[in-house]
Structure formats: C-alpha cells, structure tokens
Amino acid sequence: MTRTSNTLLLLLAVLIVAAPMLLKLPGEYGGADGAAKDAIAETGYEPWFEPLWEPPSGEIESLFFALQAALGAGVLGFVLGYRRGQRHK
Amino acid sequence: MHIMEGFLPVAHAVGWTVASAPFVVVGARRLKTVLAEHPEARLSLGAAGAFAFVLSALKLPSVTGSCSHPTGTGLGAITMGPAVMSVLGTIVLLFQALLLAHGGLTTLGANVFSMAIAGPWIAWGVWKLAGKMGAPAALAVFLGAFLGDLGTYVVTSVQLALAFPDATSGILGAFLKFGGIFAITQLPLAVAEGLLTVVVVNLLASRQAGTESKA
Secondary structure, eight states, X not given: OOHHHHHHHHHHHHHHHHHHHHTTOOSOOOBHHHHHHHHHHHTTOOOSOOXXXXXXXXXXXXXXXXXXXXXXXXXXXXXHHHHHHHHTO | OXXXXXXXXXXXXXXXXXXXXXXXXXXXXXXXXHHHHOTTHHHHHHHHHHHHHHHHHOOEEOTTSOEEOOOOHHHHXXXXXXXXXXXXXXXXXXXXXXXXXXXXXTTHHHHIIIIIIIHHHHXXXXXXXXXXXXXOHHHHHHHHHHHHHHHHHHHHHHHHHHHSOBTTTHHHHHHHHHHHHHHHHHHHHHHHHHHHHHHHHHHHHOTTGGGOOOO
16 A cells, blocks of 8 residues: 555545535534434433533533544554654664 | 433443443453563554544534544454454543543443444454455455444444333334434444544554555
8 A cells, every 4th residue: 555545545534524514514513422312311311320520611621522632643643653763764 | 322421221331331341351351461472562552542542532524414423443453353442442431431521431331332342343353354255455444444433333323222212113213213313424434434544554554665666
C-alpha cells in the first residue's frame, strides 16, 4: 500500500463523514445514544441509578471529549512516528 | 451504543455484567502474557487503545440527520486479538462513564459486552475468515472493522429489545425500533471507520515501507 492509496482512503472517509453537512441533509443532528434513551423513557421506564458525577455544562463535557481524543491522538501519533523513525534508521 | 446510567433493569444490568466479566478477566490474563513474552508489543497495544480512545470520542454526523460515534475496536482486535481488546475497550467505557456521564457503571457490563467483546470478536472473526477466503489484506481489515462497528450497535439494539420489549410487537418489534435508531445512522460511520482502520493498519504494519517502491 502506498502513500497515495492511504491518502485516498483518508479523503474518502472524510468525505463520507462530511457528506451530510455538504449536502445540507435535514435533521437535528442529536446523538443516537440520546435518542435510544428517549425511546426507553417513552415506555414509562424510570432509571434507577444516576451518574455519580456529571459534567456541569456542555463546555466541560466537550472538554473531556476533547481530552479523550487528544490523549488518543497523542499516543497514536507517538507510535506511528516511532515506527517511522525505526524504518529510517 | 452507550446505554445510559440506570437505563437497564437491575436483572439485565447484573446479567450483562456477569456475562462480560469472564471475557475481561481472560483478556487481562492474555494481555499480561503478551506483554511478558513480547515487551515490544507495548507499542501496538498503545496504538490500539489510543485508536479506540479517539474514535469513540468523535460523534459524527450521518445521513439520517443524527449523530453517532464509531467504536475503534476493530484495529486492536486485528493487531492484538479480541481478548486483549476487551480490556482496552473496558478502559475506554469506564473513562466515559466516570468523566463524561456517557454510559454508566450499572450499564458498564452491557456496554462492555457490545463494544469491547462482541465488536472485537466479530471484527477478528470476519478479518480471519475474509483472509482465509483469499480476500486482499486491506479488504479483510476493512470488512472486519466495518462489521465489528455495526455489530456493536446490533448487539446494543438486542440488549435494549430484551429489556424493553414492545407492548404489542414484542422483542422483535422493539429490536426493529432500537435498530432503526442506530443502524442506518451507523452504516456510513462504520464504512468510515473501516477505511480509517485500513490506513492505520497500513501505517503500523508496513515496517519496510520506506524501502518499498511497488504499489
């Protein structure tokens, strides 16, 4: 597999994810996990346990999601860079 | 695929926890053996865990006008084996349950079963099978990661259908309802995860890529 095919695959993945916005497809763009939760609530079910801790705002929540992605991306970048360095020794 | 905190009846929460525990324990033992025998596997392990961390944090828009996230567990299932991926997936789910109130402790067993057990085993099985049937390596990786991602959401739909059967149409009707929320939304995202997994496997595996000139 060459660099070209990797680039093409990445572009295709980005295009698939961006398509709903590029095509301006209608929708609320809420989360499917939340929609499932709502569908359960509609049956009259009452949750019997609350999260021990909840992010106090959307900002704090996005902070932790960004942190999660940043940690992952950092480690992944380290491993890929390390491998590349090994190859070019 | 995250079933939210408290959103499974007690019996189901306990049942899925009991079902998941042995997989995670066996995975932890396997992980210990792998690291003892191949210390250099730490790098692949880091990459597998990191990939699942990134991908499950990204809520992506889909054609249905709602958002969902990939799971990122196919990569680790293929490079480290599904047992080890169960441990990594559990860590991701625990992080999200404790810091993001996304998923939960009472639903951890069910969420581990769908994302950290079923998904990786499906990904690994499909990848192996496709390889045996003579599929090109990249196609086998794609199919594994794609179906592992989708499979996770199918399992979540089954779990919810078992817990909340429809009053008139029963478990099957409930499965179609929950599947309808997840399946079509997940389809393009699973394709994207499959493509991305192929790229990362290429980058990780092509040890000699620098000296190769052929396509």
